[in-house]
């Protein structure tokens with residue numbers, strides 16, 4: 001006689017979840033326990049964990065042939081999150097009062113050898129998928145309950161031990177061995193104030209450039225000697241960006257859920273993230289990847305926010321090259337043997353660089369060629385996408401000690417929000433929403449005849465290339481938006497030209 005047990009789980013590839021049907025079958029034959037359906041190495045381990053967890057819970061495995069099938073087979077399955085569904089399906093092959101309920105329920109948890117449920121990564125996108133697929137009842141570990149509950153419409157059942165889950169299906173077991181010690185309460189981080197622009201003394205040009213960058217979503221490169229405040233300024237960019245939209249908040253939080261870099265008790269991530277990978281970080285850490293389910297890298301954790309490359313010329317050229325794809329398409333595709341995982345990666349790029357590898361600042365005596373070559377490491381596809389070049393000069397020591405900070409981030413953020421609203425309204429019918437993403441043709445067509453004539457002169461005179469022209473125009477539109485004007489005028493264009501070149505030779509970087 002063959003008996004079947006069923007439960008549901010969710011497989012995740014990138015941010016995309018698939019409902020996985022877990023079916024356990026007990027058939028006559030030599031005692032064995034197999035899992036099929038494209039299992040990778042971690043599913044092999046799942047077998048051992050599930051077997052041990054069932055034993056610790058007091059479940060007697062039938063002395064027959066047990067086969068567990070995860071379908072659809074075409075979906076790559078990885079990670080420990082299938083453990084619980086496999087255990088429930090196996091138990092459901094016997095007489096279990098809550099069989100039908102178990103079959104309709106999505107189970108997402110790793111099992112410990114002692115039968116305890118452990119949290120897994122990516123619960124938010126998994127539960128979201130389950131709810132969308134019409135399976136709102138989900139069982140998760142206590143450690144994942146707060147995260148699962150962030151999904152509207154989810155009916156979250158939290159449990160700490162397999163025995164509890166089975167009890168909810170009408171089966172009573174006495175776990176053997178030590179009663180599980182309760183998990184230590186999660187450490188709640190103290191709310192640290194995010195860095196604020198009011199701390200920055202002086203630097204009016206740099207502050208303004210940062211405001212323009214925030215308003216139009218423009219990428220920035222900052223060049224200046226050590227201690228000039230480049231890092232300080234970059235860290236404050238998120239503080240003047242608007243909150244994430246609801247849709248972006250879900251995507252950003254899902255990415256950080258898979259990356260294991262968010263605190264669910266704080267709710268969805270609503271503020272633009274800030275990621276600053278070190279130049280020694282591995283390509284996988286920056287772009288994403290790794291064995292099994294590819295993890296999102298810094299470029300995806302920065303989605304909706306800022307990717308800051310401090311000392312950008314020190315990054316390996318290969319890593320800088322890999323940034324092309326996300327800069328062009330707003331996502332990364334990580335290829336794996338059986339599938340490609342996609343993660344969103346639409347970020348605002350901020351690069352900082354010393355003018356020279358010696359780092360001596362004003363005392364630098366390196367030949368001009370050395371300095372040029374150093375910054376030329378950033379050349380090509382990356383700098384092509386950078387609209388703003390900021391020269392950051394050191395404030396004097398006396399000023400840093402005695403001077404008072406400027407406007408607060410909140411004051412600047414209000415102007416940024418207004419400029420973004422103008423763009424949203426203007427671009428409502430278009431597939432883009434920021435000046436930095438507007439195509440060249442659009443930027444040129446909306447100009448007044450007078451401005452167009454002046455720009456044509458500059459291009460004819462060789463002062464501006466066509467590519468340079470488009471960049472100046474993107475910034476001009478943002479300056480007009482900040483000023484509350486309907487279209488850029490000549491002064492905006494002049495100021496844009498200065499922002500684009502950092503007030504220095506346009507061809508230097």
Ligand SMILES: Nc1ncnc2c1ncn2[C@@H]1O[C@H](COP(=O)(O)OP(=O)(O)OP(=O)(O)O)[C@@H](O)[C@H]1O
Nearest residue numbers: 199200201203225226227228229230231232395400
């Ligand atoms: N405009 C400023 N207002 C207040 N403090 C400043 C300012 N500029 C620099 N500082 C102080 O100097 C410190 C160094 O600045 P920061 O690390 O941002 O410089 P940097 O340009 O990134 O230098 P490096 O090239 O060495 O990375 C800051 O932590 C800050 O305390």
Ligand SMILES: [Mg+2]
Nearest residue numbers: 230231232310
């Ligand atoms: Mg720095």
Ligand SMILES: [Zn+2]
Nearest residue numbers: 356358364366
């Ligand atoms: Zn030097």
